[in-house]
Amino acid sequence: MQQPSSQTRAPVAINKYLLPREIQVATVRQHPAVLMPASAQALGGLLVAGLLTTTVVHGLLAVIIWVAWGILLIRLIWKVLLWAVDYFVVTTERLLLTTGFLTRKVNMMPLSKVTDMSFQRSFAGRLLGYGEFIVESAGQDQALRHVTYIPYPEQLYLLICGMLFPNSAADADDAGELPPMDEL
Numbered sequence: 001m002q003q004p005s006s007q008t009r010a011p012v013a014i015n016k017y018l019l020p021r022e023i024q025v026a027t028v029r030q031h032p033a034v035l036m037p038a039s040a041q042a043l044g045g046l047l048v049a050g051l052l053t054t055t056v057v058h059g060l061l062a063v064i065i066w067v068a069w070g071i072l073l074i075r076l077i078w079k080v081l082l083w084a085v086d087y088f089v090v091t092t093e094r095l096l097l098t099t100g101f102l103t104r105k106v107n108m109m110p111l112s113k114v115t116d117m118s119f120q121r122s123f124a125g126r127l128l129g130y131g132e133f134i135v136e137s138a139g140q141d142q143a144l145r146h147v148t149y150i151p152y153p154e155q156l157y158l159l160i161c162g163m164l165f166p167n168s169a170a171d172a173d174d175a176g177e178l179p180p181m182d183e184l
Contacts, residue, residue, distance in 0.1 A: 014087050014098050017106050022091040026159060029087060030149035031130035038072075038079045045072040088147055090160055095135065097144055107143040109135060114164055119153045133157070 011027065018024065049069040053062040081101050089096040095114070097107040116136040125131050131153030135144055150156060 026090040034149040042076040045069040
């Protein structure tokens with residue numbers, strides 16, 4: 001996760017979507033676990049294709065099996081390309097989710113419109129370190145409702161909540177302190 005600093009700049013892929021007055025607070029890619037299903041299918045396909053063509057299948061059927069595996073490999077490469085250009089960005093003004101390699105899609109929600117935000121983690125997410133954000137805004141349907149495979153979900157959740165409720169920390173400190181006994 002990129003933390004703000006004087007030298008931090010957004011990746012070129014999203015820099016053009018930031019407003020001049022916005023300050024980038026955090027930028028993350030989806031967790032690499034998003035690539036696990038496609039990787040497992042490509043590896044499994046390689047094992048099956050290798051096993052079949054060395055033991056049972058020959059000729060045209062072997063070519064068809066290797067072409068099918070090639071399709072799985074191309075699918076994996078495509079998923080890696082998509083993963084490399086997709087970002088979840090938190091700025092001082094809004095949340096952005098940029099997706100797409102050939103067709104770029106930018107989903108955005110102003111922080112001022114966020115009414116509820118939560119995150120959840122599956123068992124696999126807890127083991128591997130990713131989670132899902134659920135963002136709601138005044139009962140409306142948004143394009144940025146579910147953000148999946150977010151790395152560092154607790155830290156990002158606290159960061160965003162701190163931006164949504166900037167006075168909560170000060171209020172909590174004030175609420176926890178009792179006035180001196182002579183003032184009661």
